Amino acid sequence: MMGSEEKSPVVIRLRGIGKSYYIGKEEVPVLTHIDLDIHKGEFVSIMGPSGAGKSTLMNILGCLDRPTRGSYELDGHEVANLSDSELAYTRNRKIGFVFQSFNLLPRLSTLDNVILPMIYGNLYKNERKERATKMLESVGLGDRIHHMPAEMSGGQRQRVAIARALINNPAIIMADEPTGNLDSKSTREVMEIFSRLYQEGKTIILVTHEIDVAGYASRHVILSDGHISKDIRGPLP
Structure with missing residues (x-):
């Protein structure tokens, strides 16, 4: 799949995206003007200094915020204008x-x-169990299916979180600082x-501040002061 993204359809298209918060009557812009196309099968890192708007952009991309x-x-x-439901x-x-924080339920x-x-x-209960077991095996945790989160390392818990993210076969995987605690x-x-x-063709969007982690991506969107300052295809310079 690598190198074929440009021929693939656009799955995300942003035009003129801005996001502001208000303190009283004062507008505080976080994103000023974002134009971005992401193609099916791309692996895109979103980088930038603290306060550049990375998490805000991820929340919009992930339909967690408008x-x-x-x-x-x-x-x-x-x-952009859908209701909460x-x-x-x-x-x-x-x-x-x-x-970053895995978000696993500790009592499950x-x-x-x-x-x-x-x-x-x-799906029937036994089908759900079978599918979840296979997914955990695919991330190397087939021998940990009955463990509780507290009995596992940070890396193992993040692999559980990845299995959970994949279980309904989503078109897009969004990862917000997934290695920050590892x-x-x-x-x-x-x-x-x-x-x-x-390599299997998933579209992946990764927010990270770590250069080594971003290096796994095929494209790098750099934010600065609420806008895209660089859009780099291929390795980071």
């Missing part, structure tokens, strides 16, 4: 999330954490999983 202005087309459908529906169908086993996103689907060995293991997903 822009103040501008157009966001996801798979050809405008989503419509955003949630779109998010659950299209996007798998991986966060590894297996049950991965099963959770399938609860509202049409040591160097666990970081490599997690990023090798993302690399494999990229």
